[in-house]
Structure formats: C-alpha cells, structure tokens
Amino acid sequence: MSAHSLCGAKIVTPDGLRDGTAVAIEDGFIREIGPLDSPSDARMELEGGYLVAGFIDTQVNGGGGVLFNDEPTVETIEAIAQAHRRHGTTGLLPTFISDDLPSMRRAIEAVDAAIAAGVPGILGIHVEGPFISAERRGIHADRFVRAPTEAELDLLARPSRGVKLVTLAPEAVPAGTIACLRAAGVLVAAGHSTAGYATTRRALDEELDGFTHLFNAMTPFGSREPGMVGAALEDRNSRFGIIVDGHHVHPASLRVALAARGLDGAMLVTDAMPPAGTAMASFELQGRTITVADGALRGDDGTLAGSALTMDLALRNATEMLGLSLVDASRMASANPAAFLRMDTWRGTIAPGMVADLVHLDEALRVRRVWIAGKLYDYR
Secondary structure: OOOEEEEOOEEEEOOEEEOOOEEEEEOOEEEEEEOOOOOOOEEEEOOOOEEEEOEEEEEEOEEOOEEOOOOOOHHHHHHHHHHHHOOOEEEEEEEEEOOOHHHHHHHHHHHHHHHHOOOOOEOEEEEEOOOOOOOOOOOOOHHHOOOOOHHHHHHHHOOOOOEEEEEEOHHHOOOOHHHHHHHOOOEEEEOOOOOOHHHHHHHHHOOOOEEOOOOOOOOOOOOOOOHHHHHHHHOOOOEEEEOOOOOOOOHHHHHHHHHHHOHHHEEEOOOEOOOOOOOOOEEEEOOEEEEEEOOEEEOOOOOEEEEOOOHHHHHHHHHHOOOOOHHHHHHHHHHHHHHHOOOOOOOOOOOOOOEOOEEEEOOOOOEEEEEEOOEEEEOO
C-alpha cells in the first residue's frame, strides 16, 4: 500500500486537538503525525472537521435490518459490520444473546470464520447470557436462561480467533467460573444480575473485567447496599459500558457515574438491534415483536430491547447530554474499549504505530469518511 497523508482536519489525539498537522498512513498503520513534506506522500485534503480514532463497539446485536441471533453466519456479520461502518464503527463484537447451545456454537464459529475471511472490523464475539438472572433478564427469553453446563463452559473456553467476551450473572454460575474463563483468555463482564455488592466484589476478586450496560439490569446503588452499580463505580481495574440514548439511563445518572469512576472506566456502547442505521418501525426478537417509538425499542410489556443507537450518535449524545468535550467523548468511544479488549497498544488512538482505523467527522460530528487499516470508505 502506498504512503499517503490526511490533512485539513483537526486531529483528536489523547493529548487534545491538533490543528495544522497531518496524519501519514503507510501499509495500514499510522506512520507519523505532524508537518509532513515528503514528496512520496499522496495528500488527501479533508477540508475541515475532525479526524478521530475509529469507534470500537463491544455490544452489537444487529444493525442494517438484520439480527445476529436470527442467522449467525458470516453474511449476517458482514451486513451488520457494513451498517455500523457508515456510522464510524471500525471495530465491533457481534453480540449473541441468550439462546440454545447449538445456536451459540454456530455464532462462535461464524465469528471465527468472519475473522478468517477478513471481514473488516470484526474483533471477536460477545456472548451475552444465557447464564444470567431470570429476574433481571430484561428482553432475554426466559426459556433460554439457565446455569452453565460443562459443555457450554468448554465451548466458551475453547481457543478461537479474536476476542471472546462473555456477560454473565455472578450469582448464576458456580464459584470459580469467572476465574476459569479468565485463565482461558476469555473476557468476562457482569450483567443481568441480582448480585449485591459483596457477591460482585468476589467476582472482581476472580478478575471480572467489567460490567455490561451500567445501571441497566443490575442491582442499583443504595445507602446500605451499594449493589453492583456501587461495586462497578468503586473498582479501578474494571470498565463498564454505557448506553447514552436518553432512554436507558438518565443523563444525570451517567454524569454522576463518570464523576465517581473517572472517564477511563467508561465505554460508549450501542447495544444495537436491527433498526440501527435504518427506518425500521418494528422487528421480531425470538418470537416477540419489538416496536420502535421515539427512538426507543420496547417489547409489548414496555421492556427495553437494546437500542437503535449508532456510535456516531452515541458520541454526539455524550457531548450534548453529558457535556463532554470531543476529546473525552472520543476516548470513551475508542481508547477505552480498546484498552478493555487488550488492544490499546495497536488500536483506539491516533498515534504513530497504531492501526489506521480513523473517522472523519464534519463540524456537526457526522461521519464523512472512514478508514479501516488504511482502507477508505467514503460516505460523503
């Protein structure tokens, strides 16, 4: 791949905004940042806006009209990745919610095959459930919620391409399960759980990595029982996802969480369903009709069923609802999830030596161009 440089936009780096500089890309990686005068570089003039690190979404159930659970194939994964790429997502974990063992196996194998086939942006899989609390299962189908079998834990621990993230309820699995999964290289998050503070602390002692959609489907923070939320905000080694759509969590609660834990603990996630990136009014989820109304996705009983968010909208919401700077919002959309996935030495920031996963935003923070490993996708 020939060397080329991008100039004309403000560059969002971990140290702040840089203006009047360029990003040089070579062989899919960022070569350098700064005033560049090499005649061998082809230059692309971005004509304003911002250049940010590509967004990394660790919780993507669907998008572009398709749901991963419905048809766990490489073609489905490719369609989901393509839909989210238009909104700046350069890396994602297709997320498979509670289902039966054969379907779980197909989902894991499909992601493995998608990575082997080089589908752009696929970093691994997120298996959300089925080892969760029936009481706090949310939209997950009750018929699939269960304790893990040895065969299921063996499947999750089996080596595969990319990252493997599992969301479970600590109280729903035998003691030592989290530690065993972590020893096998699996990332583990707590969610859809009735676990209180003490149980959550024990999970953290087993090297629990984080928390799935903070505040939602978990025990709340209280004065005498800090709950899972309290444990998540207190701990300094784990991270949590937040859904900034104005429906899942009140913005004030999110601002308090960020003040308590610090920005480095939070990751923007979409929890996206098929309507993301479309004008769909409804879809089917494991036999239930989910309706889109005022931007929220709900079952017939009012239960939230994921979101229609895309990462560019989550970024804009973080600046508007939470009052964050673009630099801080970008950190939560890129650098923090990269660190959570143990990829921060080569992904998640604009710096020399990093993979050239980049997004060009206009002044209104809307996506104009996307690069994955230096390959351009133009959405102007």
